[in-house]
Amino acid sequence: MLSPSPLGPGLGPGPGYGLGQGVVLHPAEPFTALAHGIGSQHDLPISPFYAFAGAFAALFVSFLALGLLWSTSRFRGEHSGLALPTALQRVADAPATRTTLRGLGLAAALVVLLYLLLGPDDPAHNPAPGAVYVLLWVGLVPASLLLGPVWRLLNPLRTLHRLLSRALHRPDAGRHPLPARLGLWPAAAGLFGFTWLELVSPYPASTTTLLIALAAYTTAQLLLAARYGERWFADGDAFEAYSALLARLSPLGRRSDGRLVLRNPFHGLDATPERPGLVATVCVLLGSTAYDGFSDNPSWINTLQTSPLGRTPTATLGLLGSVALVATLYCLCAAATRLVSGPHPGPLTAFAHSLVPIALGYLIAHYFSLLVVEGPRTVIMALGTDNAPEPAPPLGPGGLAALQVIAVVTGHVLGVVAAHDRSVRLFPPAKAVAGQLPLLTLMIIYTIGGLSLLLN
Secondary structure, X not given: OXXXXXXXXXXXXXXXXXXXXXXXXXXXXXXXXXXXOOOOOOOOOOOHHHHHHHHHHHHHHHHXXXXXXXXXXXXXXXXXXXXXXXXXXXXXXXXXXXXXXXXXXXXXXXXXXXXXXXXXXXXXXXXXXXXXXXXXXXXXXXXXXXXXXXXXXXXXXXXXXXXXXXXXXXXXXXXXXXXXXXXXXXXXXXXXXXXXXXXXXXOOOOHHHHHHHHHHHHHHHHHHHHHHOOOHHHHHOHHHHHHHHHHHHOOEEEOOOOOEXXXXXHHHHHOOOOOOOHXXXXXXXXXXXXXXXXXXXXXXXXXXXXXXXXXXXXXXXXXXXXXXXXXXXXXXXXXXXXXXXOOOOOOOOOOHHHHHHHHHHHHHXXXXXXXXXXXXXXXXXXXXXXXXXXXXXXOOHHHHHHHHHHHHHHHHHHHHHHHHHHHHHHOOHHXXXXXXXXXXXXXXXXXXXXXXXXXX
């Protein structure tokens, strides 16, 4: 079943590649069957039996091996890492380096704004939608994994806030303290809003839609930063929080003493702060990806077309329901863990970090082909060479299907490892392994759901 491209009817930016729900525009193209990722296709060249068998074997073997061989916590959060040369850190922290990166981020934002204002309202000839949905949203995944929380340095909203503060001669610290109870809730709300724009909005690639969304988001962020200071962006800007969360799995990080280090990514993951809204943020990432996966199912498309509420309200409820389902399953798992292992002051947030590699696995499986094909095409279009040859997908159908399954399964295995290390740290040895059974059950449920969307 082929679903409509959110770039508009028949307006996908390249053969067989689209953003959000729709991807297949030219079914005869050889690689269109695997264009988008999880749930968008139903004829992947891989056996469901072997995919599920391999996934379950990987989860059970890792769980048993950890229970037998891993009896004490090995991750040290921000207290570990091999310090990089002082000269390299000096360059990375130099004011000139940071000013250059801020300037690049602001310049890129201005270019996108000019294309939205002056370019055609046609995503096949305007690179702005690709810049937002591919280069920013998807490109932040590999950028943050390789380089750390890069959006903190590139964020044009931070730069605008600084420029406005200086122009108005106002202190950057803000006039009010940032309430601790807010945590990551603003970021979770922002991420939900962006995924709604991508997956539910009737015309997500329309220049008018994007201009209205960007203007509203920018205004809200700058007003809140004026109230709370620049520290607002770390948790209040959805993209900065998104980048920082993924960067927890980067081999580059900062030690507690401020040194730039090479580290085991698990140490960075272990250092994820247990804050309000963390569970909601990760569940939005997981739930929105799941919704995008089943949104092209014939029964759901029929529901959208026949619902008395209309397409957009029904799709909004579907997206909300998907996020709520992911969150409910995790909350039930946290409650079961507390019953098995004993009371804990923060049962919801204690294991929330273990969901981050799962979300990363889904993001890679879901968006890999979109990034490697539409990313270069967006850049080519922005450079004014729209008639250049289309970039060819780097993997064939079999290779891409294998990558998707491996990404999903690996994300869950890494989640099991992270949860086990936290469990043996928090609970007595006699209850540590038993307390992970609810978490293992959750991983299995998530795996079944993810692979079912991929291989349905």
